[in-house]
Amino acid sequence: MSQPLPLALDVDFGAGISQAWNAVAAFIPKFIGFLAILLIGWFIAKLIARVVDRLLRRVGSEKLAERSGATHALRNSSYDATGILTKVIYFGLLLIVLQLAFGVFGPNPISVMIQAVVAWLPRAVVALVIVVVAMAIARAVREIINDALSGTSYGKVLATIAWAFIVALGAIAALGQAGIATAITGPLLLATLGTVAGILIVGVGGGLIGPMRSRWENWLTRAESETAGARDSLGAYQRGRSDAAAGQPAPGTRTAPGATGRPDARGDQGRRGDEGPYDPM
Template identity: 45%
Template sequence: MSGAEAAWASTLSFLPKLGMFLIILIVGYFVAKWLAKLTNMLLEKVHFDRAVERGGIKRVLEKTKFDASDIMAKIVFYAVFLLVLQFAFGVFGPNPVSDLLQRIILFLPTLFVALLIVVIASAIAKAAKDILTIALGNLSYGPFLAKLAGVAIVTIGVFAALSHLGIAPAIVNGLFYALLAIIAGSAIIAIGGGGIAPMRAQWEKAMRRMETEAPRLKGEAQKVGEVAGQKAETWVKSGEENAPRPIYTPKP
């Protein structure tokens, strides 16, 4: 077989594969769009946006033109379309593009869990900050403690997500331990390096302040459980009110 005949035979064998590739790509694109639209519609129906906003993500989404339902719908679209691309490129047999797509698809569940960790940590931080702000609002250091608790919870959540992703685990763990070492080392140096007398004076001042605010602190501490219970009850009632009502059809 001459070179021209071999090229023509190769072209003839390639054209059916190209046609199948285009058909799979076009059909898969519309299927992915339909699934994304269906996801958005279902999430809007169950009031997913309100639930996410209560978790403290509202400020982040305000800077974008998308709400939580739109973002989840786009995630569904790109996840499905990646599967479509892998299936479409598989028509040509083993190739580097299919291998790359397979690695990306296998990484998606890990990425989803990491994002879920950050979202849950943000929700817990928002709830803890709200409860502490309400419960300790009458104390001079109440707002500071509330912000500190929120930042600490989000920081732990971010490090947990990075650790789950396995992105340079040695560096991530090293940064976390380094942060703790910096805090502890700064305290040791500040106290030990000629700071014992000033720290003693500040400690005595803090003790006098705590003795002064002890009755108020006791009263505020008793409110923490009540505030947490009321907030949880409010969220539950809000969820029940926003839940979709079943359609009742009387039996004939």
């Protein structure tokens, strides 16, 4: 005996439409709030970026960038150092605005990701400032060493080594501030130290003791002689300045009778052999 077919289930279309309408009604105010936060936040971020740019330029940020060499490095860029820093601050503020705007919809993965980036941005700005300051200090030290040891052959080498050392310290400090020192600088520093130690142990401590000893003796002897020459040149320069301040002629010059402190334009070294004796008249 055949059983009757089951009747079709009744579908409550009214309840589904009511739920959809409630969801749309709840979403529209949140979306309007999202757009309002974006618009107001964008305007405030742009205003703050302009104020920060003017303040940085007024306190001399471009002079610091020029001393550090950043201006020369960015000569082909559309932005200078202050403009780049201002852009970083501007986009950081926009990320904060996005975080607030997406927070209207409640907890969501986008807000969590933006929150992590926003928490890291201040560290990135500080790291950028550390790099600029370190480069400025390194450049000043290099110029000082170059000027002080300009009469020696090793002055430029020492200046470059000091510059590279200070820049490396600044980079390590910046990476540590950014939170990536453990992943990058740690293994790199260990590898460099291991390489240097291996070279010293195998090379210098092994069969290169004799050649390295002779090279070091030559370098030290040359450095000592050049340092003595630079010291004598500096002493002569100081004595010349003292004589000039006292109104006395420099050694090796002649003065005409009746003249006070005025050197003769024709000295013994500049006189030709066919000229006669000096005639003050």
